[in-house]
Structure formats: C-alpha cells, structure tokens
Amino acid sequence: MEEKVNKVKNEIESFLKDNVEHQDKHIDYIMIDPNTKETFTFASDGLEKMIMLKEKENGYSDIPEWDFNFDDYIFYQLEQDLKIGFISDETHYNIWNSLKELYPEDINNKDGVQKYLQFCADNGITKEYLDSANKLDTPDIMQHFEGLALFETMEYKGYVIEADDTNLDNSKENLVNIYENKEDYEKKEPIETVSLNTIGLKQNVRDYIDEFYVDKTVIDKDKAYFTFVLGYDLLNDMLSKSSMPENDISYDFCSRIADKFMNSQEYKNLNHSAYEMLEQWVNDRKDLIQQEYSDFIGLENPNKTRMLDNGIFVLDLGYRNNQPVALVERHFDNTKEYIIAFNYKITDNKIDWAYGNYYGTDISKAKNDFDKVLKGGNLADTFENKKHDKER
Numbered sequence: 001m002e003e004k005v006n007k008v009k010n011e012i013e014s015f016l017k018d019n020v021e022h023q024d025k026h027i028d029y030i031m032i033d034p035n036t037k038e039t040f041t042f043a044s045d046g047l048e049k050m051i052m053l054k055e056k057e058n059g060y061s062d063i064p065e066w067d068f069n070f071d072d073y074i075f076y077q078l079e080q081d082l083k084i085g086f087i088s089d090e091t092h093y094n095i096w097n098s099l100k101e102l103y104p105e106d107i108n109n110k111d112g113v114q115k116y117l118q119f120c121a122d123n124g125i126t127k128e129y130l131d132s133a134n135k136l137d138t139p140d141i142m143q144h145f146e147g148l149a150l151f152e153t154m155e156y157k158g159y160v161i162e163a164d165d166t167n168l169d170n171s172k173e174n175l176v177n178i179y180e181n182k183e184d185y186e187k188k189e190p191i192e193t194v195s196l197n198t199i200g201l202k203q204n205v206r207d208y209i210d211e212f213y214v215d216k217t218v219i220d221k222d223k224a225y226f227t228f229v230l231g232y233d234l235l236n237d238m239l240s241k242s243s244m245p246e247n248d249i250s251y252d253f254c255s256r257i258a259d260k261f262m263n264s265q266e267y268k269n270l271n272h273s274a275y276e277m278l279e280q281w282v283n284d285r286k287d288l289i290q291q292e293y294s295d296f297i298g299l300e301n302p303n304k305t306r307m308l309d310n311g312i313f314v315l316d317l318g319y320r321n322n323q324p325v326a327l328v329e330r331h332f333d334n335t336k337e338y339i340i341a342f343n344y345k346i347t348d349n350k351i352d353w354a355y356g357n358y359y360g361t362d363i364s365k366a367k368n369d370f371d372k373v374l375k376g377g378n379l380a381d382t383f384e385n386k387k388h389d390k391e392r
Contacts, residue, residue: 001032001034001037001083001085002085004032004037004039004085005030005032005039005085005086008030008039008041008055008085009027009030009041009085009086012027012041012043012053013027015053016043022043022051024045024049025043025044025045025049025051026043026044026045026046026088027041027042027043027086027088028042028043028044028050028087028088028090028091029041029042029074029084029085029086029087029088029091030042030084030085030086030087031074031077031082031083031084031085032082032083032085033081033082033083034081034082034083034171035081038054038055038056039054039055039085040052040053040054040055040077040082041053041055042063042073046090048065049062049065050062050063050065050068051063069098070094070095070098071102071107071108071109071112072109074095074112074116075107075108075109075110075112075113075115075116076108076109076112077112078109078111078112078115078116079109079111079112079115081171081172084116084119087119089130089133089134090134092120092125092130093130093134093136093138095116096127096130096138096139096140096141097138097139099113099141099144100139100141103141103144104144111199113144114145114146114147114199114200115198115199117141117142117144117145117146117147118145118147118149118198120142120145121142121145121147121148121149121150121152122149122150126142127139127140127142146199146200146201146202146203147163147198147199147200147201147202148161148163148174148201148202148205149163150163150164150165151163151164153185154202154205155270156205156206156209156268156270157209157210157213157214157270158180158181159178159179159180159181159209159213160178160179160180160181160182160184160185161176161177161178161179161205161209162176162177162179162185162190163175163176163201164176164177164193166198167195169195170195172197172198172199173195173196173197173198174195174196174197174198174201175193175194175195176193176194176195176196176201176205176208177190177192177193178190178191178192178193178194178209178213179191194208196208206268219262222262222274223255223258223259223262225274226254226258226261226262226274226278227251227254227255227258228254229275229278230254230257230258230278230282231250231251231254234278234279234282235254235257235282235289235293238289238290238293239253239254239293248346249296249297249306252346252348252349253293253296253297255348255349256296256349257282257289257292261278261281261282264281266278266280266281267281295307308346308349308350308351309349309350310330310350311330311331311332312328312329312330312331312351313328313329313330313331314326314327314328314346314351315327315328315329315338316367316370318370318373318374319374320342320373320374320376321376323342323343324342324343324344324345325340325341325342325344325370325373325374326340326341326344326351326353327339327340327341327366327367327370328340328341328344328351328356329363335361336361337358337359337360337361338358338359338360338361338362338363338366339353339356339357339358339359339366340356340357340359340366340369340370340373340379341353341356342354342355342356343355357369357379
C-alpha cells in the first residue's frame with residue numbers, strides 16, 4: 001500500500017505544481033480503499049479552498065469551506081474501513097485541535113476517531129512530535145485513545161497483555177498476546193494469542209481476561225465486600241434514614257449498586273485500593289444513587305412500595321396463614337396488569353411465585369381480593385364468577 005500511496009502522492013503533487021489554479025494547494029491527506037485500492041486525495045491552500053481528487057475519475061471536485069469538517073471527511077471514511085495512506089503534520093495538528101474542542105460530545109463518528117488515534121499511536125504521532133514538526137503547541141488528546149499501540153503492553157489483574165499485528169483474516173481485529181506475569185512476558189512465553197476488536201482494545205482485553213482468566217469466586221468475593229461496605233459505611237446514612245430500612249431491601253439495593261460499580265472504570269483502576277475507588281465512585285454520583293434508591297423503594301409513588309427488575313412493582317405484602325403473598329403490578333408493552341402472587345420469593349431484585357391470580361388492569365378487584373386473601377379467604381369463588389360472566 002505504501003508504494004501505491006507514494007505513486008499517487010507524487011502524481012498529484014506534480015498536478016498541483018503544474019496547474020496555475022492549484023499551485024497554492026498542498027496535499028492534506030490521502031485515503032485508500034483496501035479492497036479496491038482506489039485512493040481519495042484531499043488538497044487545500046490551508047485556508048478556504050479544498051479539492052478532492054478520486055483516482056478513478058478525471059479532474060477534481062471542489063469542497064466548500066463551510067461544508068468541510070473532519071468528522072464527515074475523515075472519521076466517517078475511517079468507519080467505512082478506508083485507511084489513511086498519508087496525512088500531513090499540519091493536518092494532524094488541526095485534527096488534534098478539533099478533537100480537543102469537539103470530542104466526544106460533538107463528534108458523530110467516534111469509532112472513526114478511535115481508528116485515527118490508533119493510526120497516531122502506531123506511527124509515533126505524539127504531542128511532542130507535532131510540537132517539533134509544526135513549531136506550535138499541540139493539545140494532547142491521546143487521553144481519549146481507548147486502544148493499544150502496536151506492540152504496546154498493558155497490565156490487568158496481574159496479567160501482561162501485548163498488542164500484536166493486525167489479524168490478516170480480519171482487519172478490524174488485533175492479535176493480542178496474553179502473559180501470566182512479567183517474567184513470562186520478558187521470556188516471550190504467552191499463555192495464548194487471541195484476536196480482539198481493535199476499537200476499544202483495552203476494554204476488550206479487560207472483558208476477555210475477566211471472562212476467561214479471573215476466578216469467578218474472586219468476583220463474587222469482591223461483590224460481597226462492596227455490598228457490605230455500601231450497606232454499613234458509604235450508604236449507611238441514606239439507608240438508615242429511609243422509611244423502609246429493612247435488611248433485605250437494603251441488601252438488595254446495595255448489591256445492585258455493587259454490580260454497577262464493578263462495571264465502572266473506577267473498579268478497573270488498579271492504582272488505588274478497591275475501597276478508595278468505590279468511595280470516589282459513590283461520592284461522584286450520590287444524588288443519582290439517592291434518586292435510584294427512591295425509585296427502588298417506590299417513594300416517587302406512594303402506591304408502589306418497591307421497584308424490582310423487569311418492570312415489576314410490589315404494591316403490598318402479607319401472609320395467608322404461613323403462605324407469603326404479594327400484590328404485584330407488572331408493566332409490559334405499554335400496558336400493565338395486577339397479580340396476586342402466592343408463595344413468592346425475591347432474589348437479586350427479581351420476584352418469582354408458585355402461582356398467581358391475574359386481574360388485567362382491574363386494580364380495585366385485585367386490591368379487594370388481596371385483602372380477602374390476607375384474612376384467610378379463598379379466591380376460587382372469584383374466578384368461578386368470572387367464568388359465569390363469560391358464559392353469559
């Protein structure tokens with residue numbers, strides 16, 4: 001590809017030099033389609049005038065200054081699997097300034113940005129390089145890079161991971177060498193080599209290690225520890241002041257928050273203790289956690305005593321003799337139904353029951369029958385009446 005790009009670059013530089021209208025223009029960058037080998041060259045005067053030259057078409061097309069932006073003309077093309085064949089140092093500088101101002105909120109093609117940053121990482125395009133090349137102070141935007149440069153290493157949970165070449169069978173993936181420890185890395189004795197998606201490679205590595213290498217008992221112990229710390233320390237004030245401080249509700253809520261923390265970047269930060277990162281994570285989102293707890297126990301709606309997963313609310317609880325019974329509201333497909341659930345059990349914020357009576361949207365009938373059940377009544381007559389109603 002390099003030979004091909006150099007040939008196109010020389011031809012277009014000659015074209016610009018020999019054309020009076022375009023003598024003030026220079027090549028900003030060249031994109032190449034790896035399948036067709038077709039090239040797309042962008043040249044400008046550095047101010048207002050830009051043209052695009054397609055290899056398989058004669059002539060060129062003007063690009064209005066108001067229409068050009070890196071999101072649509074570089075990052076989008078990278079998402080379409082085109083490759084950067086050449087890019088000038090000045091264009092790099094302009095892109096880095098643009099990313100400083102716009103990324104991530106105002107960029108649509110974020111995967112394209114990651115591919116661009118991968119190109120920079122693999123080709124030594126750093127702030128220091130650009131400062132020297134352009135004699136200007138370049139903003140450092142590599143903190144946004146979610147991948148690994150070619151042959152760069154990272155450590156995660158004791159393992160050393162090294163990014164290797166692009167997978168020849170899948171250009172969207174990188175080969176990754178996994179070493180059990182630093183000693184094995186120095187001896188170049190990997191446990192295995194796997195192919196993972198290049199975009200977001202660091203996170204893809206973490207997910208792979210968690211799934212295939214980390215003992216699940218370690219994860220379970222972490223979750224139990226975080227649940228305990230949340231309940232008896234970091235969230236204790238909020239839980240103890242609640243109108244529903246029952247142990248099972250508090251435990252289920254803390255377990256739910258622990259799950260969210262374990263999916264966060266803070267949990268994966270190995271530079272500080274787990275307690276420190278959990279404390280920071282909680283402090284950064286205390287208002288959100290308070291709101292979630294209010295929703296969890298139903299404070300936003302006094303008719304709802306507790307919110308469970310899968311759109312289910314427990315409206316009331318009780319016993320018929322020694323049999324646990326719940327009045328449940330279930331939401332689905334933009335509607336809801338009411339259920340009296342017998343022999344229910346709540347585990348991991350999900351409710352199951354042995355059998356139930358279903359009332360559609362008739363909450364009045366459901367509440368009346370629930371009161372009847374708590375007094376030891378039988379609902380057989382209720383459903384017998386329904387049967388007679390249908391027969392009429």
